[in-house]
Structures are given as structure tokens and as C-alpha cells.
Amino acid sequence: MSTTDTTPDADAVPSRAVSFRISSDEEAEVESFRAELGAAPLPRHVAIIMDGNGRWAERRGHTRVLGHRRGAAAVRRVIRSASQLGVEVLSLYAFSRENWSRPPDEVRALMSLIRRYVRNEVEEIHERRVRFNVIGRFQELPAEVRRDLGRAMEKTRSNDGMLLNVALSYSGRVDILDACRALVARVAAGGLDPAELSVDDIAGALSTSGRPDPDLLIRTGGDLRVSNFLLWQIAYAELYFSDVLWPDFSNHHFFDAIRAFVQRERRFGRTSSQVQQAVSAPRDVKAGALAPK
Ligand code: FPP
Numbered sequence: 001m002s003t004t005d006t007t008p009d010a011d012a013v014p015s016r017a018v019s020f021r022i023s024s025d026e027e028a029e030v031e032s033f034r035a036e037l038g039a040a041p042l043p044r045h046v047a048i049i050m051d052g053n054g055r056w057a058e059r060r061g062h063t064r065v066l067g068h069r070r071g072a073a074a075v076r077r078v079i080r081s082a083s084q085l086g087v088e089v090l091s092l093y094a095f096s097r098e099n100w101s102r103p104p105d106e107v108r109a110l111m112s113l114i115r116r117y118v119r120n121e122v123e124e125i126h127e128r129r130v131r132f133n134v135i136g137r138f139q140e141l142p143a144e145v146r147r148d149l150g151r152a153m154e155k156t157r158s159n160d161g162m163l164l165n166v167a168l169s170y171s172g173r174v175d176i177l178d179a180c181r182a183l184v185a186r187v188a189a190g191g192l193d194p195a196e197l198s199v200d201d202i203a204g205a206l207s208t209s210g211r212p213d214p215d216l217l218i219r220t221g222g223d224l225r226v227s228n229f230l231l232w233q234i235a236y237a238e239l240y241f242s243d244v245l246w247p248d249f250s251n252h253h254f255f256d257a258i259r260a261f262v263q264r265e266r267r268f269g270r271t272s273s274q275v276q277q278a279v280s281a282p283r284d285v286k287a288g289a290l291a292p293k
Pocket of ligand 1: 050053071072096099166221246
């Protein structure tokens with residue numbers, strides 16, 4: 001089966017002629033969910049493994065590339081909802097380093113879809129005060145992809161809204177490896193004593209430096225694994241697996257994931273009664289006592 005696809009797909013990445021304003025229905029949907037949540041703490045950082053594009057297309061007799069295009073529409077939806085809800089960081093796994101081994105046609109189509117997506121969506125992203133960022137081995141991407149991504153990063157770099165991390169040529173292990181290299185270089189230059197090396201030093205050398213770790217990791221598509229995504233950073237993330245294929249992942253599915261998150265008790269190694277005590281009498285608990293250890 002050919003992996004290039006020319007099927008017209010009005011719902012996929014819109015041309016600039018199509019209005020990029022969120023519909024008032026979608027906006028109202030998010031507002032009503034926010035009201036439902038009340039004072040429940042939102043995940044500050046949501047990470048998503050967007051899986052199932054290929055199966056979505058194959059089940060309908062389409063090429064896999066059409067699934068990726070539909071996946072891009074779901075990307076737009078989740079960016080809108082997350083930023084409107086007040087999520088601080090949204091990290092989307094769009095292309096792993098392992099994905100380079102897919103058929104070359106599919107890789108080319110994905111690269112071209114990402115370029116088109118960024119060019120078409122950057123205005124709306126900017127208008128929403130979202131800061132667009134890429135994590136992963138940026139230099140491994142084709143030059144024209146880097147150029148378009150670089151423009152979007154530059155345009156949105158001063159935005160004070162949600163940080164959008166798009167993971168491209170990303171590998172959690174390589175993120176850790178690159179951090180190790182940077183730290184070893186600091187040690188070699190005499191700027192860091194290995195005996196003083198801390199967990200915070202490692203976190204600070206990763207691609208997500210300075211940002212909270214994911215509180216919630218969502219994976220669509222039915223598989224129960226983390227596939228080398230943000231390995232260090234998800235140490236205490238709540239994991240949420242959905243059978244829904246990514247192109248079908250709607251606001252309602254996203255809200256269900258957040259509902260599940262707010263119902264979880266995050267203990268960070270403590271007992272349930274310690275956590276309850278901290279909630280009912282926060283001043284009795286030493287600062288940082290509920291931080292991950
Ligand atoms: C996994 O599904 C998905 C990908 C490898 C690509 C993700 C890309 C998008 C959602 C669209 C473009 C992204 C952006 C940010 C514009 P799969 O192909 O592995 O699906 P399968 O498991 O059903 O084969």
C-alpha cells in the first residue's frame with residue numbers, strides 16, 4: 001500500500017482561508033468543564049503519547065498518512081482545550097528518534113505535515129499566547145523543517161501562556177544522555193564537583209529544564225507503555241491509558257483523563273494519612289514534605 005496520500009481531507013490541517021477561531025461551542029464545552037472541576041488542582045504539565053493514527057486510517061481503508069492528518073486536527077483541539085483550561089505545559093510526542101526507521105514515504109509525509117501544521121497554526125498559537133517549543137534532537141530534522149519550527153519558536157518566545165513542547169526526533173534516553181554530556185563537560189571544566197551533583201542538576205540539564213515535570217501522562221491507542229517519552233520527568237506522573245485512537249481523541253476524552261487525574265491520590269512515597277493530614281492542615285507539614293523524594 002502506498003504511504004503517500006492525496007485524498008482531500010477538509011478536517012485535517014486547514015488552509016489559512018479557513019477560520020482558525022475556536023467555535024463558541026468548543027469554548028463553552030471547555031468553560032463548563034472548568035466549572036465542573038471547581039477548585040480541584042489541574043495537572044500543571046500534561047504529556048501525551050498520540051498513538052493510533054495509522055490504525056485509524058487502515059481501519060477505514062485509507063493510507064496511514066491520512067491518519068496523521070486527522071491526528072493533526074486532534075492536536076489543534078487539545079492545544080486549544082489545554083491552553084483554555086490553564087494547563088501550564090503541554091508536551092506532545094509527535095516523532096520519536098525510533099520513528100526515523102518508518103518507511104521513508106511516511107517519514108517525509110510526517111515532516112511535511114509538521115511543517116504545514118506549524119505554518120498554518122502559528123498565528124492562532126500566538127494569539128492564544130502559547131509559547132511554541134521543540135524538544136528532541138533538533139539538528140537531526142531536515143533544514144526546511146528546522147526553519148519553519150525556528151520561526152514559530154521565535155515568534156512566540158515571549159508569550160506568557162501555555163508552553164507547548166512538541167517532541168521531534170525525541171528519545172527520553174537521549175535526553176538523559178545529552179544532559180549527562182553537558183554535566184560531564186561542566187565537571188571537566190571545573191565548574192561542578194561530582195560529589196555535589198544533584199537530582200536538580202540533572203533535571204536542569206534536560207530538555208524540560210525549569211518546567212514542572214508532567215503530572216499526567218496520557219497515551220491513546222490502547223498500548224500500555226511509555227515508549228521512551230520523558231523517561232526521567234515522568235517519575236511521578238499519573239499514567240492514563242485510553243483505547244481511543246488519537247484522531248478520535250475529543251475534548252470529552254481529554255476531560256475524562258483530567259477527571260481521572262483529579263481523583264487520584266498522589267502520595268509521592270508518603271502514606272495516605274500523611275497526605276490527608278497535609279490537605280487538612282497544610283501548615284503542620286514542613287515545606288516540601290510532599291515533594292517527590
Ligand atoms: C503514532 O501513531 C503517531 C505518530 C508517530 C505521529 C504523530 C503525529 C501527529 C499526531 C500529527 C502531526 C503532529 C503535529 C504536532 C502537527 P502510529 O502511526 O504509530 O499509529 P499506529 O500505532 O496505529 O500505527
